[in-house]
Amino acid sequence: KIHVPWFVSLIGALAAMLVMWLINPLAFAFAIGLEGLILIYLLNRKMEQQWGDAATGVWMHLSRFALLRLNAKKITERNWRPIILLFVHNLKERMNLVRFAVMLGQNSGVLTISRLLTPEDKDELPNRNEIAFKMQRDLASAGMQALTEVNVVNDLKRGIYNVSTSHGTAGMKTNTVLFGWSSDQKGKKEELQLINDLAATGKNIVVLSIKKAFSRKANKIIDIWWGGRDSNGDLMLLLAYLIQLNNKWKKSSINIISVANTKEEMRHLQQHIKFSIKEARIQATVEVILKNEKKVLSRLLEKSKNSDLVFTGLARHLEDIPNRIKNIDQIIKSLNAVAFVQNNGMNWELPNIFGQEI
Numbered sequence: 001k002i003h004v005p006w007f008v009s010l011i012g013a014l015a016a017m018l019v020m021w022l023i024n025p026l027a028f029a030f031a032i033g034l035e036g037l038i039l040i041y042l043l044n045r046k047m048e049q050q051w052g053d054a055a056t057g058v059w060m061h062l063s064r065f066a067l068l069r070l071n072a073k074k075i076t077e078r079n080w081r082p083i084i085l086l087f088v089h090n091l092k093e094r095m096n097l098v099r100f101a102v103m104l105g106q107n108s109g110v111l112t113i114s115r116l117l118t119p120e121d122k123d124e125l126p127n128r129n130e131i132a133f134k135m136q137r138d139l140a141s142a143g144m145q146a147l148t149e150v151n152v153v154n155d156l157k158r159g160i161y162n163v164s165t166s167h168g169t170a171g172m173k174t175n176t177v178l179f180g181w182s183s184d185q186k187g188k189k190e191e192l193q194l195i196n197d198l199a200a201t202g203k204n205i206v207v208l209s210i211k212k213a214f215s216r217k218a219n220k221i222i223d224i225w226w227g228g229r230d231s232n233g234d235l236m237l238l239l240a241y242l243i244q245l246n247n248k249w250k251k252s253s254i255n256i257i258s259v260a261n262t263k264e265e266m267r268h269l270q271q272h273i274k275f276s277i278k279e280a281r282i283q284a285t286v287e288v289i290l291k292n293e294k295k296v297l298s299r300l301l302e303k304s305k306n307s308d309l310v311f312t313g314l315a316r317h318l319e320d321i322p323n324r325i326k327n328i329d330q331i332i333k334s335l336n337a338v339a340f341v342q343n344n345g346m347n348w349e350l351p352n353i354f355g356q357e358i
Helices: 007-023 025-051 054-072 095-105 125-141 158-166 187-199 232-244 263-279 296-303 321-334
Strands: 083-089 112-117 147-152 176-180 204-210 223-225 252-260 284-289 309-313 335-341
Touching: 083 095, 083 158, 095 112, 095 176, 095 232, 112 125, 112 158, 125 147, 147 321, 158 187, 176 187, 187 204, 187 321, 223 232, 223 321, 232 252, 232 309, 232 335, 252 263, 252 296, 263 284, 296 321, 321 335
Parallel strands: 083 112, 083 176, 112 147, 176 204, 223 252, 223 309, 252 284, 309 335
Antiparallel strands: 204 335
Protein backbone atom coordinates (compact mmCIF):
# COMPACT_ATOMS: atom_id res chain seq x y z
CA LYS A 1 0.00 0.00 0.00
CA ILE A 2 1.40 3.35 -1.07
CA HIS A 3 1.07 6.24 1.39
CA VAL A 4 1.02 9.65 -0.26
CA PRO A 5 1.44 12.73 1.99
CA TRP A 6 -1.53 15.10 1.94
CA PHE A 7 0.51 18.03 0.66
CA VAL A 8 1.55 16.03 -2.43
CA SER A 9 -2.12 15.52 -3.29
CA LEU A 10 -2.78 19.21 -2.71
CA ILE A 11 0.09 20.22 -5.00
CA GLY A 12 -1.22 17.83 -7.67
CA ALA A 13 -4.73 19.29 -7.44
CA LEU A 14 -3.43 22.86 -7.69
CA ALA A 15 -1.25 21.90 -10.66
CA ALA A 16 -4.25 20.32 -12.41
CA MET A 17 -6.28 23.49 -11.83
CA LEU A 18 -3.45 25.58 -13.24
CA VAL A 19 -3.31 23.44 -16.39
CA MET A 20 -7.10 23.75 -16.78
CA TRP A 21 -6.79 27.52 -16.50
CA LEU A 22 -4.05 27.62 -19.16
CA ILE A 23 -6.09 25.46 -21.56
CA ASN A 24 -9.43 27.29 -21.21
CA PRO A 25 -10.04 29.91 -18.48
CA LEU A 26 -13.81 30.05 -19.12
CA ALA A 27 -14.23 26.30 -18.85
CA PHE A 28 -12.13 26.33 -15.68
CA ALA A 29 -14.31 29.04 -14.08
CA PHE A 30 -17.48 27.17 -15.07
CA ALA A 31 -16.21 23.89 -13.62
CA ILE A 32 -15.17 25.49 -10.32
CA GLY A 33 -18.51 27.31 -10.03
CA LEU A 34 -20.46 24.13 -10.74
CA GLU A 35 -18.50 22.17 -8.15
CA GLY A 36 -19.09 24.95 -5.62
CA LEU A 37 -22.86 24.82 -6.20
CA ILE A 38 -22.85 21.04 -5.82
CA LEU A 39 -20.91 21.36 -2.55
CA ILE A 40 -23.35 23.94 -1.16
CA TYR A 41 -26.30 21.76 -2.16
CA LEU A 42 -24.84 18.69 -0.47
CA LEU A 43 -24.01 20.64 2.70
CA ASN A 44 -27.56 21.98 2.85
CA ARG A 45 -29.00 18.50 2.41
CA LYS A 46 -26.79 17.23 5.21
CA MET A 47 -27.77 20.05 7.57
CA GLU A 48 -31.45 19.65 6.78
CA GLN A 49 -31.19 15.98 7.68
CA GLN A 50 -29.41 16.82 10.96
CA TRP A 51 -31.33 19.90 12.07
CA GLY A 52 -34.37 20.26 9.85
CA ASP A 53 -33.30 23.73 8.69
CA ALA A 54 -30.15 24.67 6.79
CA ALA A 55 -29.87 28.19 8.22
CA THR A 56 -30.27 26.95 11.77
CA GLY A 57 -27.65 24.31 11.11
CA VAL A 58 -25.16 26.90 9.89
CA TRP A 59 -25.67 29.14 12.92
CA MET A 60 -25.50 26.16 15.26
CA HIS A 61 -22.18 25.08 13.79
CA LEU A 62 -20.79 28.61 14.01
CA SER A 63 -22.03 29.04 17.59
CA ARG A 64 -20.53 25.73 18.64
CA PHE A 65 -17.21 26.63 17.02
CA ALA A 66 -17.12 30.06 18.70
CA LEU A 67 -18.10 28.77 22.15
CA LEU A 68 -15.47 26.04 22.06
CA ARG A 69 -12.83 28.63 21.16
CA LEU A 70 -14.02 31.03 23.88
CA ASN A 71 -14.05 28.25 26.45
CA ALA A 72 -10.42 27.48 25.65
CA LYS A 73 -9.43 31.12 26.21
CA LYS A 74 -8.55 32.35 29.67
CA ILE A 75 -10.34 35.58 30.58
CA THR A 76 -7.81 38.32 31.28
CA GLU A 77 -8.03 42.04 31.82
CA ARG A 78 -7.27 42.56 28.12
CA ASN A 79 -10.12 40.46 26.74
CA TRP A 80 -12.77 41.11 29.42
CA ARG A 81 -16.16 42.02 27.97
CA PRO A 82 -19.43 42.82 29.76
CA ILE A 83 -21.75 39.81 29.71
CA ILE A 84 -24.81 41.46 31.21
CA LEU A 85 -27.97 40.01 32.71
CA LEU A 86 -30.88 42.43 33.14
CA PHE A 87 -34.02 41.47 35.07
CA VAL A 88 -37.28 43.14 34.05
CA HIS A 89 -40.91 42.28 34.69
CA ASN A 90 -42.39 44.53 32.02
CA LEU A 91 -39.97 45.34 29.23
CA LYS A 92 -41.91 48.31 27.85
CA GLU A 93 -42.15 49.97 31.27
CA ARG A 94 -38.39 49.52 31.81
CA MET A 95 -37.30 50.65 28.36
CA ASN A 96 -34.90 53.27 29.76
CA LEU A 97 -33.04 50.56 31.68
CA VAL A 98 -33.01 48.37 28.60
CA ARG A 99 -31.55 51.16 26.44
CA PHE A 100 -28.78 51.72 28.98
CA ALA A 101 -27.94 48.02 29.13
CA VAL A 102 -27.95 47.80 25.32
CA MET A 103 -25.50 50.71 25.16
CA LEU A 104 -23.13 48.81 27.44
CA GLY A 105 -23.30 45.60 25.47
CA GLN A 106 -23.92 46.41 21.83
CA ASN A 107 -20.32 47.13 20.81
CA SER A 108 -18.28 44.87 23.04
CA GLY A 109 -20.47 42.55 25.07
CA VAL A 110 -23.65 40.51 25.27
CA LEU A 111 -26.91 41.48 26.95
CA THR A 112 -29.56 39.01 28.11
CA ILE A 113 -32.93 40.28 29.33
CA SER A 114 -34.64 37.88 31.69
CA ARG A 115 -38.20 37.80 32.93
CA LEU A 116 -39.03 35.59 35.88
CA LEU A 117 -42.30 33.73 36.34
CA THR A 118 -43.48 31.98 39.47
CA PRO A 119 -46.03 29.16 39.86
CA GLU A 120 -48.56 31.88 40.70
CA ASP A 121 -48.38 33.10 37.08
CA LYS A 122 -50.55 30.22 35.92
CA ASP A 123 -51.88 31.96 32.82
CA GLU A 124 -48.41 32.87 31.53
CA LEU A 125 -46.51 29.68 32.32
CA PRO A 126 -47.69 27.77 29.21
CA ASN A 127 -46.73 30.75 27.02
CA ARG A 128 -43.09 31.15 28.07
CA ASN A 129 -41.72 30.91 24.54
CA GLU A 130 -44.30 33.33 23.18
CA ILE A 131 -43.42 35.84 25.93
CA ALA A 132 -39.72 35.63 25.02
CA PHE A 133 -40.50 36.14 21.32
CA LYS A 134 -42.74 39.10 22.16
CA MET A 135 -39.84 40.64 24.08
CA GLN A 136 -37.76 40.22 20.93
CA ARG A 137 -40.40 41.98 18.85
CA ASP A 138 -40.63 44.84 21.35
CA LEU A 139 -36.86 45.26 21.21
CA ALA A 140 -36.84 45.19 17.42
CA SER A 141 -39.58 47.82 17.24
CA ALA A 142 -37.45 50.04 19.49
CA GLY A 143 -34.39 49.48 17.29
CA MET A 144 -32.48 47.38 19.82
CA GLN A 145 -31.03 43.88 19.97
CA ALA A 146 -30.53 41.57 22.94
CA LEU A 147 -31.06 37.99 23.99
CA THR A 148 -34.37 37.36 25.76
CA GLU A 149 -35.48 34.54 28.01
CA VAL A 150 -38.19 33.57 30.47
CA ASN A 151 -37.25 31.59 33.58
CA VAL A 152 -39.58 29.84 36.00
CA VAL A 153 -38.65 30.13 39.69
CA ASN A 154 -40.38 29.35 42.97
CA ASP A 155 -39.43 32.64 44.61
CA LEU A 156 -38.43 35.87 42.89
CA LYS A 157 -35.60 36.83 45.23
CA ARG A 158 -33.97 33.40 45.30
CA GLY A 159 -34.80 33.03 41.63
CA ILE A 160 -32.79 36.13 40.74
CA TYR A 161 -29.87 34.77 42.76
CA ASN A 162 -30.03 31.29 41.23
CA VAL A 163 -30.42 32.52 37.66
CA SER A 164 -27.62 35.08 38.07
CA THR A 165 -25.10 32.67 39.54
CA SER A 166 -25.71 29.93 36.98
CA HIS A 167 -26.45 32.04 33.92
CA GLY A 168 -24.51 31.58 30.70
CA THR A 169 -22.52 28.80 29.14
CA ALA A 170 -18.85 27.92 29.00
CA GLY A 171 -16.94 30.89 27.63
CA MET A 172 -19.97 33.18 27.99
CA LYS A 173 -20.69 33.31 31.71
CA THR A 174 -22.55 36.35 33.00
CA ASN A 175 -20.20 38.71 34.84
CA THR A 176 -22.48 41.72 35.43
CA VAL A 177 -26.02 41.85 36.82
CA LEU A 178 -28.14 44.96 36.30
CA PHE A 179 -31.17 45.91 38.40
CA GLY A 180 -33.61 48.74 38.65
CA TRP A 181 -34.14 50.21 42.12
CA SER A 182 -37.17 48.85 43.93
CA SER A 183 -40.12 51.16 44.62
CA ASP A 184 -41.08 49.94 48.12
CA GLN A 185 -39.11 49.75 51.37
CA LYS A 186 -39.35 45.99 51.73
CA GLY A 187 -38.17 45.50 48.16
CA LYS A 188 -35.24 47.88 48.68
CA LYS A 189 -34.07 46.00 51.76
CA GLU A 190 -34.35 42.65 49.97
CA GLU A 191 -32.49 44.07 46.97
CA LEU A 192 -29.53 45.16 49.11
CA GLN A 193 -29.44 41.75 50.77
CA LEU A 194 -29.56 40.07 47.36
CA ILE A 195 -26.73 42.27 46.09
CA ASN A 196 -24.67 41.29 49.11
CA ASP A 197 -25.27 37.61 48.34
CA LEU A 198 -24.36 38.06 44.67
CA ALA A 199 -21.19 39.93 45.59
CA ALA A 200 -19.82 36.75 47.15
CA THR A 201 -20.20 34.96 43.80
CA GLY A 202 -18.01 37.48 41.94
CA LYS A 203 -20.81 39.13 39.95
CA ASN A 204 -20.45 42.83 39.25
CA ILE A 205 -23.54 44.80 40.22
CA VAL A 206 -25.15 47.85 38.61
CA VAL A 207 -28.26 49.37 40.19
CA LEU A 208 -29.73 51.87 37.77
CA SER A 209 -32.29 54.63 38.03
CA ILE A 210 -33.27 56.76 35.03
CA LYS A 211 -36.11 59.24 35.45
CA LYS A 212 -36.54 60.10 31.78
CA ALA A 213 -34.97 59.47 28.41
CA PHE A 214 -31.48 60.86 27.92
CA SER A 215 -31.10 64.26 26.31
CA ARG A 216 -30.53 64.39 22.56
CA LYS A 217 -27.76 66.96 22.89
CA ALA A 218 -24.37 65.87 21.60
CA ASN A 219 -22.18 67.17 24.43
CA LYS A 220 -23.48 65.03 27.25
CA ILE A 221 -21.79 64.94 30.65
CA ILE A 222 -20.84 61.76 32.52
CA ASP A 223 -19.73 62.15 36.14
CA ILE A 224 -17.85 59.44 38.04
CA TRP A 225 -17.70 59.80 41.82
CA TRP A 226 -14.87 57.64 43.15
CA GLY A 227 -13.73 57.41 46.73
CA GLY A 228 -10.20 56.51 45.69
CA ARG A 229 -9.85 53.49 47.95
CA ASP A 230 -11.75 50.70 46.24
CA SER A 231 -11.90 48.96 42.88
CA ASN A 232 -15.31 50.36 41.93
CA GLY A 233 -13.55 53.15 40.05
CA ASP A 234 -12.10 50.71 37.50
CA LEU A 235 -15.52 49.34 36.59
CA MET A 236 -17.21 52.75 36.60
CA LEU A 237 -14.64 54.22 34.22
CA LEU A 238 -14.85 51.17 31.97
CA LEU A 239 -18.66 51.40 31.81
CA ALA A 240 -18.47 55.13 31.07
CA TYR A 241 -16.03 54.39 28.25
CA LEU A 242 -18.38 51.75 26.81
CA ILE A 243 -21.20 54.30 26.88
CA GLN A 244 -18.99 56.69 24.91
CA LEU A 245 -18.62 54.12 22.13
CA ASN A 246 -22.27 54.67 21.19
CA ASN A 247 -22.92 57.15 18.40
CA LYS A 248 -25.16 59.42 20.48
CA TRP A 249 -22.54 59.62 23.25
CA LYS A 250 -19.34 59.98 21.20
CA LYS A 251 -19.04 63.68 22.02
CA SER A 252 -19.80 63.23 25.71
CA SER A 253 -17.22 64.15 28.33
CA ILE A 254 -16.19 62.14 31.39
CA ASN A 255 -15.51 63.88 34.69
CA ILE A 256 -13.84 61.93 37.50
CA ILE A 257 -14.54 63.49 40.87
CA SER A 258 -12.94 62.28 44.08
CA VAL A 259 -12.76 63.49 47.66
CA ALA A 260 -9.64 63.88 49.82
CA ASN A 261 -9.21 64.50 53.54
CA THR A 262 -6.10 66.70 53.31
CA LYS A 263 -4.42 68.94 50.75
CA GLU A 264 -1.50 66.53 50.49
CA GLU A 265 -3.85 63.62 49.84
CA MET A 266 -5.74 65.75 47.32
CA ARG A 267 -2.56 66.49 45.35
CA HIS A 268 -1.41 62.85 45.43
CA LEU A 269 -4.83 61.50 44.42
CA GLN A 270 -5.16 63.92 41.53
CA GLN A 271 -1.74 62.97 40.15
CA HIS A 272 -2.51 59.27 40.54
CA ILE A 273 -5.84 59.45 38.69
CA LYS A 274 -4.42 61.57 35.86
CA PHE A 275 -1.54 59.16 35.38
CA SER A 276 -3.88 56.15 35.43
CA ILE A 277 -6.32 57.43 32.81
CA LYS A 278 -3.43 58.51 30.60
CA GLU A 279 -2.02 54.98 30.74
CA ALA A 280 -5.49 53.60 29.95
CA ARG A 281 -5.83 56.06 27.03
CA ILE A 282 -9.18 57.32 28.26
CA GLN A 283 -9.89 61.02 28.04
CA ALA A 284 -11.39 62.48 31.19
CA THR A 285 -11.12 65.53 33.40
CA VAL A 286 -10.10 65.00 37.01
CA GLU A 287 -11.20 66.98 40.02
CA VAL A 288 -10.35 66.18 43.62
CA ILE A 289 -12.27 68.19 46.18
CA LEU A 290 -11.37 68.69 49.81
CA LYS A 291 -13.74 67.58 52.52
CA ASN A 292 -15.25 70.43 54.47
CA GLU A 293 -18.23 70.98 56.66
CA LYS A 294 -20.51 69.83 53.84
CA LYS A 295 -21.21 66.14 53.59
CA VAL A 296 -19.88 64.31 50.53
CA LEU A 297 -23.44 63.40 49.57
CA SER A 298 -24.45 67.06 49.49
CA ARG A 299 -21.44 67.90 47.33
CA LEU A 300 -22.33 65.10 44.92
CA LEU A 301 -25.92 66.22 44.53
CA GLU A 302 -24.93 69.84 44.08
CA LYS A 303 -22.15 69.23 41.58
CA SER A 304 -23.85 66.58 39.43
CA LYS A 305 -27.43 67.83 39.40
CA ASN A 306 -27.18 68.86 35.73
CA SER A 307 -25.13 65.89 34.52
CA ASP A 308 -26.69 63.47 32.05
CA LEU A 309 -25.36 60.35 33.77
CA VAL A 310 -23.69 59.81 37.14
CA PHE A 311 -21.73 56.77 38.28
CA THR A 312 -21.09 56.25 41.97
CA GLY A 313 -19.92 53.33 44.05
CA LEU A 314 -22.14 50.90 45.95
CA ALA A 315 -20.82 49.85 49.36
CA ARG A 316 -20.34 46.16 50.13
CA HIS A 317 -21.55 46.04 53.72
CA LEU A 318 -25.03 45.56 55.17
CA GLU A 319 -24.65 47.79 58.21
CA ASP A 320 -27.32 50.42 58.80
CA ILE A 321 -29.51 49.38 55.87
CA PRO A 322 -32.21 52.03 56.58
CA ASN A 323 -29.63 54.82 56.28
CA ARG A 324 -28.19 53.32 53.09
CA ILE A 325 -31.66 53.15 51.58
CA LYS A 326 -32.25 56.76 52.60
CA ASN A 327 -29.02 57.92 50.92
CA ILE A 328 -29.73 55.98 47.73
CA ASP A 329 -33.27 57.37 47.59
CA GLN A 330 -31.95 60.90 48.06
CA ILE A 331 -29.44 60.51 45.23
CA ILE A 332 -32.04 59.01 42.89
CA LYS A 333 -34.52 61.76 43.71
CA SER A 334 -31.98 64.52 42.98
CA LEU A 335 -30.34 63.20 39.79
CA ASN A 336 -31.78 62.39 36.38
CA ALA A 337 -29.80 59.19 35.79
CA VAL A 338 -27.54 57.43 38.26
CA ALA A 339 -25.80 54.05 38.24
CA PHE A 340 -24.62 52.55 41.53
CA VAL A 341 -21.70 50.27 40.69
CA GLN A 342 -20.09 47.49 42.70
CA ASN A 343 -17.02 45.77 41.28
CA ASN A 344 -16.91 42.19 42.51
CA GLY A 345 -15.00 40.69 39.58
CA MET A 346 -11.76 38.79 39.87
CA ASN A 347 -8.69 41.02 40.22
CA TRP A 348 -7.06 39.36 37.21
CA GLU A 349 -10.22 39.55 35.13
CA LEU A 350 -11.39 43.16 35.18
CA PRO A 351 -9.03 45.83 33.79
CA ASN A 352 -7.13 47.42 36.67
CA ILE A 353 -7.03 51.06 35.60
CA PHE A 354 -6.30 52.86 38.85
CA GLY A 355 -3.73 50.36 40.10
CA GLN A 356 -3.19 49.71 43.76
CA GLU A 357 -5.30 51.22 46.48
CA ILE A 358 -4.14 54.61 47.64
